[in-house]
Amino acid sequence: MEAISDNPARPSGALPATSPLGSDALYPGQKLGRYTLLVPVAQGGMARVWAARQSGQRGFQKIVAIKTIMPALAADPEFERMFLDEARIAAAVHHPNVCEIHDLGEVGDVLFLAMEWVDGISLLTLLKARPRTPLEDPVAVRIVADACAGLHAAHELRDDNGYPLNVVHRDVSPHNILLSINGQVKVADFGVAKAMGLEHAPTVAGQLKGKVAYMSPEQAVGDTTVDRRSDIFSMGAVLYEALTGYRAWAGANDVARLQNLLAGNIIPPKQVRPDIPQDLENILAYSLAIDPARRYQTAEQMRMALEKYLVSRSMMVSASNVANSVRMLCGREIEIRQAQIRQAAAAIPDETMGMPGASVEPYSVQYRSRGMRRSTATAITFVAGGITIAGIMGIVAVSSLPSAPAATPPTVASNPPTQTASLAPPPPQNPNIIVVRPSPSDAEIEVNHVILGKGVRSFDRPEPGQTHTVVVRAPGFETATLTINHDATESEWSVELTPSPDAAASAVSPPATATPTAPPTTVVAPQPPPAATPTTPVVKPTPKTGKTPAIPDNPF
Template identity: 25%
Template sequence: MAGLEGKTLERYEIRRLIGKGGMADVYEGYDLAVERTVAIKVFKREDEELLRRFIREARLMASLKHEHLVPIYDTGSGEIDGLTWYYIVMPFMEGGTLRARIRQGPLPLSEACRSLREIAAALDYIHRQGIIHRDIKSSNVLLDADGHCYLSDFGIARTTSDATQLTSTGNVLGTVEYVAPELFEGDNRANVRSDLYSLGVLLFEMVTGRLPFTAENPIAVVTMHISKPPPPPHLYAAHVSPAVEQVILKGLEKRPELRYSSASELAEAFCQAVASSSRALARGATAQQYQGWTQASTYSAGTPGTGAPQPLVLRSMGSIGTPTPPQPTSYPPPGQTNAAATVPPPLGAGYPDYGQQQHYRQYEQYGAQPGTASTRRGLFIASLALVLLLAISIPLALAFFSSPHQGTNGSPTVSSGQASGQQQTPTATPNLTATAQAQATATAEAQVQATRTAVAGATATAQAQATATAAVWQTATAGRLVYSDALTNADNPATRQANWDRSGHCLFGGDGYHVVQAVSLTTTQRICHEANYSYGNIALSVQMKILSGASGGVFIRLHPNLFSLSSGYLFEVDSQGRYRIARFDGGIEQPFADWASSPALQSGAGVANTLQIIANGSSLSFYANNVYLTTVSDNSYTDGNIGFLGTAGDNDANVVYSNLAIYALS
């Protein structure tokens, strides 16, 4: 798209880039025919399926007429420098995006009420037309010069009567921070209620200035949507009354049937709660009393009003480096933007420059401190040891004190108030030994129950993580399959077209593509790669077996040279069930962290592991056998070849790769 500024597309003068998306870019332009400033959304991909989606969006938006939907002035195509460009022309919105407005701070409740009513009216309108938006978020809401809201971007919308979907049933489209939890489970399709959940997330964001669920990777965010209650909004906006908070939390109910039935119903309930709170203040409630409303309200794990929520801090399985607590979502650097830009859903950690202190306040409010997994395991073991010690010592102590105390001469001691030599009158005492045994039994039973509870909790967490991983990987592979190869036949047309290395070190066999390296004093590693394709944002999956040698791995965004001084990113796995991620710069290795073990990896010679990578911009996420491992962020390389590694150790390396699949991220 470089170089379109200053060009003329049909009757439109393209002035400057104001927004970038995965499918199209948005420019500020000037309509020479009617002499007005406009926003021009220009398709930029060489992909027929995405072009059909772009044209479908143009037709859909042009067919809709509502005062709070972005209108379409014109659509069409034209040539610039011999290339055909498809475009959608819309009004230029001087107020930018709602996301940019929220970056300046949470909206006052009265402003949030007005904005919500306007967005809700547009959303209910498209629902009545049988259209599901599927991407309700703050960056898809435009503001005019007076701050009024307009819903935009129907790139992934669908009609309820569609016989053919843009993606197969079950694939999740949208931005992960806004997607309804039911869409990550089973084959549930987006509907009115899932759009309303996204609207509830947007309302939370408008009122608090942050999203309800944020974390360092999308799997954790998905898991939170599925299993974690949203945090009470008053933790981030102390002026929110219980009535307002109750409306917001109902909009974020996990079960679709418990949410509001329409967007306008949510908006009216919110505005009425805001009005009643304002009237209470007008009647003389002090600010301290107003803030005290929230202190009187407590929240349970599922339903408002019955306890305090506990934070769910998910950490990657065998993650590289020291785990960090989830970071709040923030936004790209501000610029002059028009919200007609489509912002692709983030697949990695949030931007770290927004709301850092807010995150630590979250831990303080919940009464939790971020810590490492090893620290928590140590505390659990110490607590268990203490319970066992008490279980043993209490019965012994009680038994000791229940026995008659002997004096120094071996005679029983005399109770005070009775003369020595006077006959003692026995008194009835409880059977302390039996009591102690009962207490010990109760303690043991409690311990067993606690263990059962802990196991059940761990099982639930593991199930949630597995569901989340499957959902994220399924979403990532919803794009076009750009290359699929069993790698078992050098004469396969797809294999020949990719132009894989073929030599004594890079061999095709009936079981896959072998990378062979002999033990040597000069080099221990061998890289075999394809030379004809350059990949940027992709989801990749390949099966690897280390038949012999120390390790194997996958290179992405690889830039080889004649001297084998390669550049790119390496996902390396050894035969002991360990992995690491590294960047290579001209043959110089820059590890992101040292080797880490993971139970997701199978160990031993000849054992297969499926290695999976999602590369989206600077975010690189790594998986093994459908289990999430870690995410790193680095923008040194944006595209390149695919390569495979073989590393010799005490014996020659022979690592075989098969069943390669590469998907373009949509």
């Protein structure tokens, strides 16, 4: 929560008894229902965050964060939609590594979120405290591993009927990873996240949301079907910066960065930091692959890789190690803000009844005028989840961290990055990774009740004594289920689904049997439809042709 100084506080003796409740009228001492604004702590292009005092019965008090839309944007329906979507998504996530939301309210023209107060800084602030200097490897790994845990919780979010919401954060960056003075790590700011089932229209094609310095290639080209793997790429960019002190792709401005990203000009980590451990470079390679199919398929996979690195080095790294770095590099800044909040709290009287005409009882604000169903709004106010509190919408839009030495002048790619745009030729197949190739190609793949997405998907081989249950499904086809154990001799599997009886009767399709995946140059002629009842799907390992994409050991 970086302090800002562009909103001078009024003297406590000059606070008016009443005030207009427009967004531009907010000031220290302003009351929003049971919340009293104390000190403005963060501001970006879209939102402002205040430290505020929550008051309750019998002298109850606590410090919370209040987030409001910037005055110039308060009347814009699009930004209001994003604000409400943030509340919907964040309120449903329950995880210690995701910021918690307490309340959603509206007083006059002010729409606000009451959130968990994280007494600390953003990862961006920690990185800027020592420009060109990486964090200690154990601390960087612990921060990113904990952030992956919170991100995975958001990705796994399901609706009331148990269907996945396919949440994508779309703005994973050092700005939105918060570090408390006690070493807790929190993922924040779901303001540009997307999810299934929202009442408002999603981002339109060609509209970029997020920060170019941490954006995935598919997000950069405006792909509206991005999935959780886009966030994994962004988390890889965060890890790269924490381990090297530089950003993964150079550029003096967003346009130059976008050009380098789309050209695949990711600077090899060893070029920036020759002593980086090979295991960490491999993790960066897996997370920063241009082709989403080559990346870690879930944030949990990336977290486990980071945890295994710590175990392999016999490193016991906890929140106390993160706390030591926060205090050492940014302790003075945190102390100054704490003093400002104490001073404001002492100077502003605690009137628990609020101003005349502005008191709002808990959970009684009018949500319907903001386009929310009352049932949805009520659920949001009762459920705790995650939200931003510091670095909201980019307190500093572009970090002052220097870029690494510029690479070869890039050319702008006219098409979305593909397998051919990977950072290096595909290496030999990794036996510890299982790859499933479905037919039809847009079939959905689920592993151990976790939906990985559509098309080719890869995941870790199960540990000894364990198995993975893989479910492949697609509309118009029979669902196929297979079990893969640790001792499976093959690491690539082709699954050809059988058309359902209704689909087989109305369309001509190949036989409903699984066959080895042919090399890309081979063309297989369609066969007549089966004359009898569709057969049970057959699953066979894919031959090791060496031409199929696999997660690279090191694409740098």
